[in-house]
Amino acid sequence: MDHSSTDLSSVHRPIAEANGLPNAHYIDAGVFDEEKHAVFFENWSGLAVAADVPQIGDAKPVTFLGMPLLIVRDKQDNVRVFQNICRHRGMILVEEPRKIEGAIRCPYHSWCYATDGRLVSTPHVGGPGQNVHDAIDKATLGLIEVRSHIWNDVIFVNISGNADPFEVVHADLLARWAEFDMPVYHGGADSRIQLDLKTNWKLIVENYCESYHLPWVHPGLNSYSRLEDHYHIENVGKFSGQGTHVYRQIKDEDGSVFPDFPGLSDKWQAAGEYLTFLPNVMVGVQRDHIFVILLDPIAVDRTVETAHLYYASPETSANLRAKNTEQWQVVFVEDIMAVEGMQRGRHGGGFDGGRFSPAMDGPTHLFHQWVASCIERGRTAKATAAE
Missing domain, CATH: 2.102.10.10 (Rieske [2Fe-2S] iron-sulphur domain)
Incomplete structure (x- = not known):
């Protein structure tokens, strides 16, 4: 197909009327190549x-x-x-x-x-x-x-060299998480999780953005950080995601916990937030550890997801780190069913990109709009260069 002909206008409608990105943006190799340049190479992507x-x-x-x-x-x-x-x-x-x-x-x-x-x-x-x-x-x-x-140990690259400075592009997100602008320490070999997923990279970001699926996909997590304990985080054209008012610290057998990041405000005693440095770096911040998930888009229908866990101190309990890694791995693995199932569903010829719940899908809709805007800018630049 001529991937430059995909109609993205419905993505930009108000959420109650909008559709998601068309099927071709999940299954067509030509569209994947278009995204490579317009979404990944033109922006600050996680490497x-x-x-x-x-x-x-x-x-x-x-x-x-x-x-x-x-x-x-x-x-x-x-x-x-x-x-x-x-x-x-x-x-x-x-x-x-x-x-x-x-x-x-x-x-x-x-x-x-x-x-x-x-x-x-x-x-x-x-x-x-x-x-x-x-x-x-x-x-x-x-x-x-x-x-x-480099931000908090994550290496970002701008392949084209055309993006504004990282601190400018992500100024709003960096300001929101300014309290976490401090040294972080990778937990080591036992603090790394890698999954090879049969899905398009965008479906992983979409799933990460929202808490709507918690009761059915993450029953264990939902038992203590319930759907109703979560809130949406939305900044048009910048970032979106979710937060929780109920973050529960993991404890060792003797009741010990990870040391907190120093100087955090009272908000973080019980809160956690989960946002994306667009396009492909998903970050979770909590009082005592941070996780970073990097998405490597191998193909239109294959993505390697690598998560890294970071702590406030270089000296942490190996047993507690192992428990924390296991806990997050359970959550990440539970999502495989959803992201791979949606990928298979994108081969349904009658699917129109889907609809959004105005109450529950605001962060996901903003992500779709951001991707669509990147693609449209790329098409405009290509058309201008061809004149």
Whole structure:
């Protein structure tokens, strides 16, 4: 199909009259490619966490929407993101996570790069034994750096380089959670959850935005943080999600709990909030820990979801961390039925994008509107460039 012809006008109607995004936005490879550029590359998208490269010299290759990238912690302890390709013939530089002891060496012709991206060595480039050539200017042939920003250990990238600064784009959300702008500590190997889901990435965000499904999909969670204990959080064009007035701290057998983040206001004694740094980073904040979920859109109908748990102190009980990870894993796994079931449902030819409950689906409707707006801007830019 001609994916640029999908009609998004009904998404922008008032919620009581609106439809969701058309089926093609969940099952058509052409639309998925359109979203890659208009939604992910033009905005600040979540890539990984800095805890993936904890030590100086650590390097981790990742593929993001088909683009080979390399996350490196350089000699100055800065986390940087480069395209994982040699500037000579485009060879992949690093195949597996590893420590860079000296330089990043291309396995093809041995061009070498410093961890800050500088091209430092070009052996035999001018002929046998001649390591320089007038046509090869090292100063202009460093690794291609991808614009990046780190917030609370999450590495965000703006592939196109066109987005406003991260602090400007997310100013409202950062202000809302200003109390959590402090060091956080990854719980380690036992604080990471990964799920490979047969669904489009948007369905995971939609499900995260709302609490409407709690009584039926999360009966355990709903037993103490009920549907009626939740509230909507809506900021048009910026973010949306949900919060709860009843956050229950997990306790060890001896009654101990995780240490609280210091200096939080009284609101957080019992509250928790769950919002999305659009498009693909879902964050939950509570008094004693934060979780971050990164969505990696592998294909139109496949998404890898990785959750990381963070704490206020580097020293926490291993037993308590394990219990917390297990508790959240149960919740995340319970959602698989919903997000994969909706994905299969998008192959129903008569489905018109669905309707929204004006009382319960406000955050989800705002997410649909944001995606539609990104796509429309992309179409306008493409049409202008073609003139």
